Amino acid sequence: MLPLEEILKKLHDAVVGFDEAGAAQAARLLIEGGYDPLEGIMHGLSTGMDTVGALFKQQEYFVPEVLLCAEAMNAGMEVLRPHLQASSTRTLGTIILGTVQGDVHDIGKNIVRMMLEIGGFDVHDLGNNVPHKKFAEELARTDADLVGVSAMMTTTMMGMRSLIGMVRETKPHVGVLIGGAPVTREIAKMFNADGYADSAADVVGEAKRVMAAVKSA
Amino acid sequence: MSKKMLIEALRCNRTPRAPWFPYACINCAYLLGETADRYLQDPELIAKGVEAAAKRYRADGIPLVFDLSVEANAVGCELSWWPDNVPSVATHPCAQMVSPRQLGLKLPTKDSGRWPVLLEAGRLAKPRLDALDCAMVGLYCGPLTLASHLAGVRIFTDFYKNQEFAHEVLEFAAEVNAVSAAFYAELGCEVIGIVDPVASQVKSATFREFVTPYVQKGIQVIHDAGATSMFLICGDCTKVMEEVCTIGTQSFAIDEQLNLGYVRDMALRHRVGFAGNLKLTLSLSLGVIPPREDALVSLVAGGTHGFVLAPG
Numbered sequence: 001m002l003p004l005e006e007i008l009k010k011l012h013d014a015v016v017g018f019d020e021a022g023a024a025q026a027a028r029l030l031i032e033g034g035y036d037p038l039e040g041i042m043h044g045l046s047t048g049m050d051t052v053g054a055l056f057k058q059q060e061y062f063v064p065e066v067l068l069c070a071e072a073m074n075a076g077m078e079v080l081r082p083h084l085q086a087s088s089t090r091t092l093g094t095i096i097l098g099t100v101q102g103d104v105h106d107i108g109k110n111i112v113r114m115m116l117e118i119g120g121f122d123v124h125d126l127g128n129n130v131p132h133k134k135f136a137e138e139l140a141r142t143d144a145d146l147v148g149v150s151a152m153m154t155t156t157m158m159g160m161r162s163l164i165g166m167v168r169e170t171k172p173h174v175g176v177l178i179g180g181a182p183v184t185r186e187i188a189k190m191f192n193a194d195g196y197a198d199s200a201a202d203v204v205g206e207a208k209r210v211m212a213a214v215k216s217a
Numbered sequence: 218m219s220k221k222m223l224i225e226a227l228r229c230n231r232t233p234r235a236p237w238f239p240y241a242c243i244n245c246a247y248l249l250g251e252t253a254d255r256y257l258q259d260p261e262l263i264a265k266g267v268e269a270a271a272k273r274y275r276a277d278g279i280p281l282v283f284d285l286s287v288e289a290n291a292v293g294c295e296l297s298w299w300p301d302n303v304p305s306v307a308t309h310p311c312a313q314m315v316s317p318r319q320l321g322l323k324l325p326t327k328d329s330g331r332w333p334v335l336l337e338a339g340r341l342a343k344p345r346l347d348a349l350d351c352a353m354v355g356l357y358c359g360p361l362t363l364a365s366h367l368a369g370v371r372i373f374t375d376f377y378k379n380q381e382f383a384h385e386v387l388e389f390a391a392e393v394n395a396v397s398a399a400f401y402a403e404l405g406c407e408v409i410g411i412v413d414p415v416a417s418q419v420k421s422a423t424f425r426e427f428v429t430p431y432v433q434k435g436i437q438v439i440h441d442a443g444a445t446s447m448f449l450i451c452g453d454c455t456k457v458m459e460e461v462c463t464i465g466t467q468s469f470a471i472d473e474q475l476n477l478g479y480v481r482d483m484a485l486r487h488r489v490g491f492a493g494n495l496k497l498t499l500s501l502s503l504g505v506i507p508p509r510e511d512a513l514v515s516l517v518a519g520g521t522h523g524f525v526l527a528p529g
Binding site for chain 2: 018059061062063064065067071102103104106107110129153154155156157158181182184186187190
């Protein structure tokens, strides 16, 4: 039986090396070794994606590599998820996710969804090109804590401002995070968003921060 | 206004001033008080809109349209229309890993998709723009972005996992590009540009294998027609700048995220014209940076050798 640290490294390396079969195999080793699957998720797969995020920021990895790494992470998750204990699936919060109306780009948003799910959030993904009305309906239906919205284009990004305004008016206790290629922290401030993540690697930390801030307000 | 100056700059020659090339498209609809969807489906409105924008902005060049959905729609992709934006591509026929050839997708003709509207718009607009000494620029969706329209997001992982399929889709995209280039050349566009924003999202080796070969057919058509070629790329393309400079077009245009001084040095080293770098978001859209100040920064950085002032 391999030591836990070694298996976690295998998981990490499989994600970074976009090795789906390797990730699934390492995940099975973890289960067969009697280790906590949550350990594998948080300190194997998730740290692997943190490394991927860093490589993306350094422009060593690009969209194709990040997607392949996400697929490897998913392959590991598929093995580990059924073994998670009910207590370890307690959610940190509920977030509604979507790409702003008019924008069909969702690669980044899909990776963000995976990271948030791994990070312990209950994610309601509305997909791409989501009208404000649909965000509002889902907010009413789920009583979510957070809304996460992305845009790939400058033109569609402008729609975020009115979406944030709509959330402020109807659900002032809900935190809003924004992200996407044309979005910056400065723009997030201008649009009165509560949070901003410039990559999927940062989103879980930012979501936690915004939740804490909104709850204490 | 001077189309000759624009062409000279794009061919990396010195000019008395930096020519000005605003990428107005939906903005033209706004100038006419029209919605984007109505505007883009009416040739008279498009011709009226580009003329109005060329006059108002005193442009040396103006695109007939700046809309990357045209090529995808012409081969069968459905579109979603918006009142305040260009249409988005709603369907991806090759998404189940069925190649264009297997699907029986046909190359566009002048009757395909929105080409009848654009060709009529170009026919109406050209003499009006000539009267203003403003170049009419034809812009078409580059092969990688078109491949992503045809195959969806999967194309990115197909570069690794299903390379044969990826190449098949790109070969078809290259043929479609050549058709677009020919249409714009026939309209008399002095400048024809390949717009491939997705190309900034891949590493240089992927660019060299999956972008560079597939723009060549279109470039050949542009050059055979005597027009000036341009490669427009959005996003942070720092890591593929070398590939952009050597792709084979006479000029290129980059995103506001890039440092124009660095871009200038690269462009001049490779003897290609370059366009940029007004900040679309912080300056033109949101006014966080005063547009005049932003323009001055670009003009100083760009100089008057091979430089065209344009949005980033």
